[in-house]
Amino acid sequence: MMAKGLPMTRRQLLSMIGYAAGASVMYQSMTSLGYAAESPYRSGKKLQGAPKKGSSVVVLGAGLAGMVAALELRDAGYKVKILEYQDRAGGRNWSWYGGTEYTELGGEKQVCEFDEGLYLNPGPWRIPYHHYAVLEYCKRLNVKLEPFIQMNFNAYLHAQNAFDGKPQRYAHVVSDFRGGISELLAKAVNTDKLDMPVTDEDKEILLAALKNHGALNDEYKYVKSLDTSARRGYAKAPGGGLNARPEPSEPINFKELIDSRVWANMDVHFLEEFQNTMFQPVGGMGKIGEAFHRELKDLIQLNAQVVEIKQDDNGVTISYKDRNGGEEVKTETADWCVCTLPLSVLSQIPMNVDRKMQDAINAVPYAPAVKVGTQYKRRFWEEDEQIYGGISYTDLPITQISYPSDNMFSSGKGVLLNGYVFGVDAVQFSAMPPKERIAKALEYSAQIHPQIKEEAENSMAMAWSRVPWTLGCFGIWTDRKREEHYDNLCRMDGRIVLAGEHASYIPAWMEGAMLSGLAAIEQLHEKAMAQ
Amino acid sequence: MMAKGLPMTRRQLLSMIGYAAGASVMYQSMTSLGYAAESPYRSGKKLQGAPKKGSSVVVLGAGLAGMVAALELRDAGYKVKILEYQDRAGGRNWSWYGGTEYTELGGEKQVCEFDEGLYLNPGPWRIPYHHYAVLEYCKRLNVKLEPFIQMNFNAYLHAQNAFDGKPQRYAHVVSDFRGGISELLAKAVNTDKLDMPVTDEDKEILLAALKNHGALNDEYKYVKSLDTSARRGYAKAPGGGLNARPEPSEPINFKELIDSRVWANMDVHFLEEFQNTMFQPVGGMGKIGEAFHRELKDLIQLNAQVVEIKQDDNGVTISYKDRNGGEEVKTETADWCVCTLPLSVLSQIPMNVDRKMQDAINAVPYAPAVKVGTQYKRRFWEEDEQIYGGISYTDLPITQISYPSDNMFSSGKGVLLNGYVFGVDAVQFSAMPPKERIAKALEYSAQIHPQIKEEAENSMAMAWSRVPWTLGCFGIWTDRKREEHYDNLCRMDGRIVLAGEHASYIPAWMEGAMLSGLAAIEQLHEKAMAQ
The missing domain is CATH 3.90.660.10 (Polyamine Oxidase; Chain A, domain 2)
Structure with missing residues (x-):
């Protein structure tokens, strides 16, 4: 887990994550950083009320955040244009097929x-x-x-220095781990070693629960038996006809199992995200981006490399180069802008927003x-x-x-x-x-x-x-960075509002991108309606 | 779990299963009775060597046991005929559609x-x-x-007398149960309450495993937090844009959770069968039976109600009535017979096998x-x-x-x-x-x-x-009954060999039926080849 509140360079952060006990720690770090989980999404019409006739929005980036925003803005009555750097829509939502x-x-x-x-x-x-x-x-x-x-x-759980490098079946590890801890706890309960004020009835039902959970025998032990093999698998599986009698398998020694650390990745599936x-x-997965692209193809201009984002009292002007058209700089103007460029890219593009938003843009490593x-x-x-x-x-x-x-x-x-x-x-x-x-x-x-x-x-x-158009996989937030920068990143500045997985509490997930796109257009619409 | 070795009437057995703590106990009983799990099936050609030209087999019952047997016997060169009581093949493998x-x-x-x-x-x-x-x-x-x-x-875990009858999400129960037992065991470890010769290093790694497993905090407690909510779900889920900060949910009180007994069904998914x-x-599921039926349609005679099974030195004679053809009794003869009729039905049909096999047939309740x-x-x-x-x-x-x-x-x-x-x-x-x-x-x-x-x-x-053609769902074996009758049931008697889920250690499962069918024809083929 991340140390909370400590200043830390990106390198320190990454090496802490990278050198720790493997994928599970990384997942948990991602979770801890982003608290990624259930979405507060509510279905139905996203924006209430029609904007002033002719109101226009330019959306930067045809990833999921940008396309969700564009779709809902269009449906609410805005004139929408999307500028996309690549020659395809979808952003990180992408699948590779033969020929890609x-x-x-x-x-x-x-x-x-x-x-x-x-x-x-x-x-x-x-x-x-x-x-x-x-x-x-x-x-x-x-x-x-x-x-x-x-x-x-x-499937397997594998650790280089455990079991001579031999991968272990998940069923073996999970059954034996649960059996082992259930047996230990049952022993503590049975010998009144818990500092708990428990009645005999409490003890009895807790022991029943542990027996059930761990596949313990009548002496509350997890042993080689047909009962434990019904969880972990058999040495000889049951069959049909003569000579079909099953034979139990030998559990992994509990100390060896704990020492192996294969348990580090055992509980990934119990995180809400998985x-x-x-x-x-x-x-x-790219079918999602393709479906949005089909829906919005009239709004999307591909191969548009944004080089400057400018706003004033009258609107927003986006300067961009057509990547197939040489060095000429073109412009696109609109009343409002939803910018979904990854911060790693956006931090390199001139944009006149206030210092706080710019600091936030610069603060998030990828x-x-x-x-x-x-x-x-x-x-x-x-x-x-x-x-x-x-x-x-x-x-x-x-x-x-x-x-x-x-x-x-x-x-x-x-x-x-x-x-x-x-x-x-x-x-x-x-x-x-x-x-x-x-x-x-x-x-x-x-x-x-x-x-x-x-x-x-x-x-x-x-x-x-x-990747030229994202320069990283996702934005890394720490608790401290969230405290200092997150609201400044997400709060609309004049005519510009940011979106993308980086502007969410569900980093690295498509849901984060979509929810941030929807949250961004709510701010935009409210402002537009108030004018 | 079943008491082992005690004589018990069928009624006692059923009420013991029925009155105990619900589905999980029933599943575990099934498992304990049958040790149902991984199959010892080996793929490829099932019978080696061709039988004597013209060798014939009559298979009784076009369920999966019978059809697997028939298919492999046919492929090995036997002349095969299947008699089936119903007007469809498949047996208990069946799906109901509109119009059924x-x-x-x-x-x-x-x-x-x-x-x-x-x-x-x-x-x-x-x-x-x-x-x-x-x-x-x-x-x-x-x-x-x-x-x-x-x-x-x-999905839910529900107990009538717990949580005011409100079903609980599986994620809540499983997260809080694991958190609770991990916390209790960590406390016992931390306070040296385990009667175990453990080194400090052992303790440290066990504590790390428990912390990981239970989502415990740095004090080894399972508490309301964003970390535990990443398992069990949030009170307010993380979102995108402003006001997207998640809020943690309140775990179920551990004592209440244990008292609720909803954990009784929590671990069904950890049995190898599930x-x-x-x-x-x-x-x-009926598509399997239909596929076998298509493959074997030339061999199957439907609507054939077997009324007697007789063998002598020369062959087997099956007497049956055509269910569409009145009371006339017809006969089918063959060198060998694979009989897959459920024991509940077979016990009512005259068949000249030795006393031991007949006792076995009569011994198994459904x-x-x-x-x-x-x-x-x-x-x-x-x-x-x-x-x-x-x-x-x-x-x-x-x-x-x-x-x-x-x-x-x-x-x-x-x-x-x-x-x-x-x-x-x-x-x-x-x-x-x-x-x-x-x-x-x-x-x-x-x-x-x-x-x-x-x-x-x-x-x-x-x-x-x-159900007229099976009179029960599956054969119930106890350890004692297996000891006394199972081999007698499965051992070929003269020209007759039995098969079906009842002749397996995987009762109630299609795999048991198929493996018993394959085991039966191995016996049959060996005998035929030896003649």
Whole structure:
């Protein structure tokens, strides 16, 4: 968890996160920083009352924050124009398919060679059940969703220095951990070692709960038995006909289990952001951005690189270059501006807002993050290891391997996310050319799935700090920075209001982007209506 | 858990199960009785070597055990004929759609009025990832699978006498339970109250694990905070823009939580049979039986009611009546017989097998079970309560409400399983006519979802003890009965070998039926090849 209130450089912050106990700590840090969870989204018409006829808004950035804002402003009666730097809409909401080309800062170009029907989401990749805005816009824009499998009891937990490097099945770890702590606590209860004023009845029911929870035997022990095997799995599984009698499996020694630290990633699935049921669009997360793009295509001008944002009493003037049109600077004017550019980019663009907003823009560092995805000749994780969807976690820099939730049981190929790198590891990965990044990720992943060496066909790698249009994965807020800068960042300044995941308490999530877009246009509309 | 080794009447057994602490106990009993879990299935060709030319097998019952056996016998070169009592194949593998007609013992007929695309599985309804036989035959017969959502953190745990009858979100209960026991154990560790020889280092790492597991604060307490809210959910969820700061929620008091007994059903999802990832066929579980039927249609004779099974040195003679053809008794002869009739039915049919097998057939009682499903005007569980798939558990006789895993987010209607009744409750439900059964289930379900009263459109009810062709849901084995009778039941007697879920250690599951079918034909083939 983050130390609260201490001044800390970005480097200190990142290395603290990066060097700590792996992905789980990073997730918890993200949670602690952003308190990301259930959304306060309310459905229905977003803006009440019509603006003055001809009122216009320019939206900077055709990511989800900008497109949600544009859609609702248009529906409320505003004249809306979106300027987008890229030659596509969607922003970080993106999927890579065979043929997708991507050139990162530094000039390295990758061309995706995935087969038809396969994809990788370099950005967001899963939707919690409580991200109401995302879910409702998917419904409204006919983006079909399917379950994203997050928690899989047959996936692995892996730690380099534990169990001779052998990955452990989630069912084994979770069953044995719960059994172990339940047994210890039952012992303390039974021997009256708790400093608690408890009646015999209290004790009895607590013991019953622990027995149930931990699969303890009548002596409140977690032992090798058919009962514990019904949780963790059997040595010989039950069958049919003669010779079908099951044999119990041996639990992991509790001390060894605790020492292994594989428990560090065991409870990721219990964070509200990762709880069942989760979703993904059929065919790739990028389907959401594409659906918004279809809906708003008349409003969006692609390839527009914003070079200055100016406001005065009469309106806002955006200066931009057409990226296909040389050095000529064009302008777009409007009454109001919703600016969703990532702060990492916006901090480099002249804009006349007050000092406090500018300080806020400059104050928020961006997280590096790297994703590597690889196409395999066959779905060996299903065929050899019976892993259908879900995620294996490791303390290696790749942090996790995610198995596809679609096309399960197909005989064809599949794409694994075989690296999602954070913190200082991500800084190191980002410094490598894509080929090296991929090789490194494959080398690490093969420690968990040795088949990877044989079966890998082609890969793609995303280093978010090298993305020209965002220069990082998401804005990193600390409690202290929130205190000092957050309201200043979000409070509309004259005719300009900011939005994006960075202007939310749900950083790095699409829901944060959408909610910030909706909050921004509420401020704008209120101001416009008051004029 | 079942008392081991005690003689017990069927009534005692059922009432013990029925009167105990609800569904979880029933599940655990099922598990304890049957040790149902991972399957020892091995894929590939099932029978090696060709039988003598013209060798024939008659298979009794076109359920999954019988059809798997028939398919593999046919592929090995046997001449196979299946006699089936019903006018459909599939047995307990069945889905009800609009138009499905079903008449139970006693003459009550139901006609399903579900809309197009909706269904209820009166029998099996989910497939664990380790039920390899079921999964492989689905692949082989092109039965498309999709995830079955079992565990849903936003579904409910409900107990009539707790929390004023208000159902509790799973995320609240599981987070607060884990937090509570982690805090108690951390306290015992911290105050050296464990009678364990532990080093300071051991203590330190155990405390770190408990802190991580329980979301404890720096004082190892589970308290109202943004950290604990990141697990259980917030009072005010984080948002975007101004006024987006989250507010923590208040955990349930630990003593109240333990006293509530809602934890009794909390850990169902951690039993291997119910662990993520689970599956269902697209369009209904009955698609599996239909696929086998298509594959084997030339071998199956429907409407054949077996009245006698006779064997001698030369072969097997099955006497049966054509249910559409009056009282005339016909015969079918073959070299061998695979008999998959449920023991509840088989015990009433004359068959010349040795005393031990006959004793075994007579020894196994069948479980009553009732399922009620209802079509609703709208998917209120999704629209009002954000429950997408998964199961709510209750200590009411209905034991659970299961939300559909398909068509989530659709604006149309939906079908809930709003009652799966076991034990003595099932006996009582079965004694009512279907209409009353349905009314009772709806009345109970409305305690969890009051919308049910408004939204219910039409229902179907299955009482397995009233099914003419199975007279119960599945065979109930105790450890003692297994010891005495199981091998006698499964050991081939002359030319007759038995199969079905009752001839397996995975009772009530399709995998048990299939594995028993495969085990039976191995015995048969070995004997045939030896002749």
